[in-house]
Every structure is written in C-alpha cells, then in structure tokens.
Amino acid sequence: MLKMIYTTTVDGFKSAFGRNHIETSRWEQLVFYLSIGVTLFVSLFPFYWMVVTSFMGESAIYSLPPTLVPQDLTLKHYESVFSPQTFPFATYFKNSLIISVITGGLSVVVATFGAYSFARLEYRGRGLFSRGVLLVYMFSGILLVVPLFQIVVWLGLVDKPGSLIITYLVQTLPVSLYMLGNYFRSVPPEIEEAAMMDGYSRLEVIFRITLPLSAPAIVAVFIYTFMIAWNEYLFASIFLRSQSNYTLPIGLEALSTGFHQVWGQIMAASLMTSIPIIVMFIYLEKYMVEGLTFGSVEG
Structure with missing residues (x-):
C-alpha cells in the first residue's frame, strides 16, 4: 500500500513539473516571438510608410485618418x-x-x-x-x-x-x-x-x-x-x-x-x-x- 502511494506521489510530481516546464517553455517562446515582432514593427514601419507615401497621391497623403494601404498608386x-x-x-x-x-x-x-x-x-x-x-x-x-x-x-x-x-x-x-x-x-x-x-x-x-x-x-x-x-x-x-x-x-x-x-x-x-x-x-x-x-x- 505504501509502495503504491509513494509511486503515485512521485509520478504526480513528475507529471506536474513536466507540465510546468512545458508551459514555461511555451511562455518563453511567446515572449521571445512577441519581442521580435514588436522590434521588427518599430524598425520596419517607418520604412514601409516611406515607401507607401512615395507612391500615394497628394490627397491620400494628407487624408485623416491616414491611409495605410493606398488604393491609387502614382509615379x-x-x-x-x-x-x-x-x-x-x-x-x-x-x-x-x-x-x-x-x-x-x-x-x-x-x-x-x-x-x-x-x-x-x-x-x-x-x-x-x-x-x-x-x-x-x-x-x-x-x-x-x-x-x-x-x-x-x-x-x-x-x-x-x-x-x-x-x-x-x-x-x-x-x-x-x-x-x-x-x-x-x-x-x-x-x-x-x-x-x-x-x-x-x-x-x-x-x-x-x-x-x-x-x-x-x-x-x-x-x-x-x-x-x-x-x-x-x-x-x-x-x-x-x-x-x-x-x-x-x-x-x-x-x-x-x-x-x-x-x-x-x-x-x-x-x-x-x-x-x-x-x-x-x-x-x-x-x-x-x-x-x-x-x-x-x-x-
């Protein structure tokens, strides 16, 4: 009986710690990829806006709210x-x-x-x-x-x-x-x-x-x-x-x-x-x- 209780307890600890480790790894990956996404957005959005604005018409450039995806492009x-x-x-x-x-x-x-x-x-x-x-x-x-x-x-x-x-x-x-x-x-x-x-x-x-x-x-x-x-x-x-x-x-x-x-x-x-x-x-x-x-x- 004691052996069965001991085995059950040890297996429970292993499974609990295993799940916590997996959950921690997932949270770390989530934070990692979220940080990369924020960094890329902050770094690349000004360049994207420069490219988009260079192809916009005058009316679209000064429109409020701003047009993030222009419809009419011009050279x-x-x-x-x-x-x-x-x-x-x-x-x-x-x-x-x-x-x-x-x-x-x-x-x-x-x-x-x-x-x-x-x-x-x-x-x-x-x-x-x-x-x-x-x-x-x-x-x-x-x-x-x-x-x-x-x-x-x-x-x-x-x-x-x-x-x-x-x-x-x-x-x-x-x-x-x-x-x-x-x-x-x-x-x-x-x-x-x-x-x-x-x-x-x-x-x-x-x-x-x-x-x-x-x-x-x-x-x-x-x-x-x-x-x-x-x-x-x-x-x-x-x-x-x-x-x-x-x-x-x-x-x-x-x-x-x-x-x-x-x-x-x-x-x-x-x-x-x-x-x-x-x-x-x-x-x-x-x-x-x-x-x-x-x-x-x-x-």
Whole structure:
C-alpha cells in the first residue's frame, strides 16, 4: 500500500513539473516571438510608410485618418525627383558617391598601414599612439566643427568635396584602426616571418598575406566609412555652399524646407537615397558582421 502511494506521489510530481516546464517553455517562446515582432514593427514601419507615401497621391497623403494601404498608386513623385528643375537627384547622387567612395578607399589605405604598425611593429610610443587615436572618437562631431572649419578655410577647401573627405576621414579613422588592428593580430606572425625569410619584403607580406587574410575586416571598414560619408549632414551643411556641390542629405534638406511641404517627393527622394546602402549591405552583410563582431570580441 505504501509502495503504491509513494509511486503515485512521485509520478504526480513528475507529471506536474513536466507540465510546468512545458508551459514555461511555451511562455518563453511567446515572449521571445512577441519581442521580435514588436522590434521588427518599430524598425520596419517607418520604412514601409516611406515607401507607401512615395507612391500615394497628394490627397491620400494628407487624408485623416491616414491611409495605410493606398488604393491609387502614382509615379509622379519619382518623375518630379528625377526632374533637374525640381530635384537634381543625379547631381546630388554623383557628389555623394564620389565623396563616399574616395573616403572609404582612403580610410582603408591609411588604416591598413596604421593598424599594421600598431599590431606588428615595435617602436617607442606605439601603445600611447594606438590608445590616443581612440580619443578622437570620444568627442562629439559638433565639438569639432570650429577647428575643422578653420582647417578647411586655411586649406582653401570651402565648398569643395575635399573638405568633406578630410572631415569624414578624421571621424572614421579611429574605428577603422581599431577594427583592422584587432584583425591583423589574429594573423599568426609565424606566417609573415616565414615569408620574409623566403625573401619577401614587409610591403609584399602586407599585400600578399595579411590583407587577403583580413578581407572581412577591410570590407567592414569600407562599408562603415561609406555609410558615414553617405548619410552625414552636419559638416556637409556647413562646408558646402553651392547647389552643384550638394550631397544627397543636403539636397533632401533643401527640398523639405521649400515653400510647400511636398512629402511625396521627399519620401521618393529618401527611398532612392537609401537604396545604395541597402543593396551594399545585402551583398556584403557577412563581411560586415564578421569584421565588426571580431573587432568587438578581440578588443
């Protein structure tokens, strides 16, 4: 009798704890997926609204309550955006692309040699220099406006793309050095030493061994610098004066501060501005994630 009561009690506890565990797992999954849903909604709804508004007619844009699913779609906002009289998109796109590509390329070149010296070479003050570079990243961009503007005036680069290239290079170089330095340290030094014993110079070792092995970090640095230069507004609004030199963020600001708030055209231009970044991130996402993750873990 006692054995039967004991067996029944133990089985009851097992079944009760088993059900509680299953119910807990279901609640955890529910909270997990609910959190993901809320995060995706908050992140993607503004982008969805930008896309929808760019295809809406004027009456639907200003209707109350707002139309979440438009019935009548139109392309007139995109026609206005690509009209040179309304919004010289091609000029702004060309300026942004030139500045972003040159800045990204220079950042990769400068950061490659600088980070390699921090990771491999031995010289006096190396640790102080490597830590001091990160101090620049601690200052907000607004604090650097006056000294950078004085430098730009002294160099005669006001209202020229070169002023933005120098500024963006100064802003992004600390993170670029940090990311590439951590990746270069992951390359076994024995490989480089063996190559130099075979007759390779230091530059040949960098270009033939170190750089190919550090491709994810190099791509991540280029994408990071490109995105900063592509989306930056503060310094571009101060250093650029003529409309022919405007970048896309300044052109969008000029369009939005016009006499009439043409939200359809603003959303269409914003969507066209974001497409290059989205396409680049889709194709190079694995390199971006690997480079950033490795730098954050090893640092």
